Amino acid sequence: xxxxxxxxxxxxxxxxxxxxxxxxxxxxxxxxxxxxxxxxxxxxxxxxxxxxxxxxxxxxxxxxxxxxxxxxxxxxxxxxxxxxxxxxxxxxxxxxxxxxxxxxxxxxxxxxxxxxxxxxxxxxxxxxxxxxxxxxxxxxxxxxxxxxxxxxxx
Amino acid sequence: xxxxxxxxxxxxxxxxxxxxxxxxxxxxxxxxxxxxxxxxxxxxxxxxxxxxxxxxxxxxxxxxxxxxxxxxxxxxxxxxxxxxxxxxxxxxxxxxxxxxxxxxxxxxxxxxxxxxxxxxxxxxxxxxxxxxxxxxxxxxxxxxxxxxxxxxxxxxxxxxxxxxxxxxxxxxxxxxxxxxxxxxxxxxxxxx
Numbered sequence: 001x002x003x004x005x006x007x008x009x010x011x012x013x014x015x016x017x018x019x020x021x022x023x024x025x026x027x028x029x030x031x032x033x034x035x036x037x038x039x040x041x042x043x044x045x046x047x048x049x050x051x052x053x054x055x056x057x058x059x060x061x062x063x064x065x066x067x068x069x070x071x072x073x074x075x076x077x078x079x080x081x082x083x084x085x086x087x088x089x090x091x092x093x094x095x096x097x098x099x100x101x102x103x104x105x106x107x108x109x110x111x112x113x114x115x116x117x118x119x120x121x122x123x124x125x126x127x128x129x130x131x132x133x134x135x136x137x138x139x140x141x142x143x144x145x146x147x148x149x150x151x152x153x154x
Numbered sequence: 155x156x157x158x159x160x161x162x163x164x165x166x167x168x169x170x171x172x173x174x175x176x177x178x179x180x181x182x183x184x185x186x187x188x189x190x191x192x193x194x195x196x197x198x199x200x201x202x203x204x205x206x207x208x209x210x211x212x213x214x215x216x217x218x219x220x221x222x223x224x225x226x227x228x229x230x231x232x233x234x235x236x237x238x239x240x241x242x243x244x245x246x247x248x249x250x251x252x253x254x255x256x257x258x259x260x261x262x263x264x265x266x267x268x269x270x271x272x273x274x275x276x277x278x279x280x281x282x283x284x285x286x287x288x289x290x291x292x293x294x295x296x297x298x299x300x301x302x303x304x305x306x307x308x309x310x311x312x313x314x315x316x317x318x319x320x321x322x323x324x325x326x327x328x329x330x331x332x333x334x335x336x337x338x339x340x341x342x343x344x345x346x
Contacts (some may be wrong), residue, residue: 021167024174031181048192049274051281053288057190116190119273126269128276129341136200145277146192 044069044083046120051147062114063144064101066094068127069120080123082131091127094134102140118146157313193280196335214337215244215263217279221270225279234278241286245332258290258332266339283336291332299324 046069057063067083076139081088084097115135119128134141217237218226225232227240245261247254255261263283267276288303295303306328310321 005276017171018167021170021174024171024178028174028178028181028206031178031185035181035185041186049277051277053193053284054191055194057192057194060190063190067338114194116192121272121274123273124269125267125271125273125276125341129267129269132197133200136197139199140193141197141199143197144190144192145280146190146193147277147281148191 026143030120041086042067042083043072043086043088044081044120045072046118047122048118048146048148049121050150052150054149055112057144059112062105062109062112064070064098064113065115065116065118066097066131067118068131069118070122080120082126082127091130091134095138098135098138102134112131112142113140114142114144115140116144116146193236193284195280206279209262210256210260212253213260213262215241215261216282217263217265219265219267219271219275219279221268223272223275225275229343234275234282237279237282238286238289241283242289245286245290259330262335263338264339267341269341271341280336284334287332291328294331295324295328298327303328 044067046067050057068080069083071081071088076088082091082094083089085091085100089097098115101115102113105113117128119133132143135141155178216226216228219266220226224235225237227237241263244254244263245258248258249256265276265279265283291303293302295306299306301324306321306324310318310325312318316323
């Protein structure tokens with residue numbers, strides 16, 4: 001054995017790839033932290049309106065979403081529906097939904113809760129008004145009309 | 155030397171990178187970096203019996219939208235693109251004209267929609283009204299402090315800035331001068 005080893009040539013050593021996993025892991029952790037899993041399937045089609053007076057919402061954890069639009073499933077008809085969490089609901093369920101969402105937040109943040117309304121441009125105001133009325137009743141007064149900056153696609 | 159000692163086999167870590175890569179690609183694909191953007195609003199608290207506030211007619215800018223998305227502003231048809239201009243004129247009157255508000259503090263913008271009005275036009279109206287307020291506030295801030303309103307807001311909401319309190323006061327002064335009072339009436343029904 002020893003004699004064979006002695007004969008080995010001393011070539012230039014290759015670049016060590018031992019640290020490659022570490023580098024990849026760092027990237028991996030970054031993306032794991034930055035990822036927000038798509039929590040729910042959106043069952044209604046929503047194209048949000050465009051505007052110029054758009055504000056970015058900072059704390060994602062404070063935001064609950066309500067989607068309003070035509071159902072993606074054609075079997076459900078053409079009328080606009082409201083989606084709360086994972087189910088297509090009725091505007092009467094909004095109060096309940098707000099309570100559930102509010103309980104998920106730590107107590108200090110409960111007053112800061114924001115309900116973001118993702119409403120399709122073609123929706124009629126009647127249904128939006130019903131939802132707003134329910135939100136007022138549930139005392140969820142901070143709302144946000146989701147919109148995208150003009151000239152940019154979401 | 156006759157007996158070789160068997161070395162404990164090392165686990166090959168060469169595939170570690172591949173595994174990590176797979177995970178990495180998975181997270182890359184599922185990541186959504188998009189931030190929530192939109193037009194923030196504060197709803198008025200719910201009251202059982204709404205008291206009708208006495209607001210002088212000259213102090214309100216009535217915007218009526220019918221179900222065909224046509225606007226009636228103070229009794230005249232108006233295109234949405236001209237709404238901002240009209241609102242700015244309304245806000246900056248300060249008692250000069252008799253049919254416009256006595257002061258910007260008292261001005262109220264009222265938006266009334268039909269149940270069949272599209273959400274799109276509603277957002278556009280809201281957008282224009284907000285733009286008008288921003289313009290007025292900007293101008294006022296520029297005149298008083300030589301800074302844009304956005305800049306003042308930025309510093310006022312930055313918890314790490316040293317002069318935060320001073321900017322908060324500035325913000326308050328501007329908001330007092332141009333309070334964003336947007337009132338939304340219950341949508342009307344029926345043929346219109």
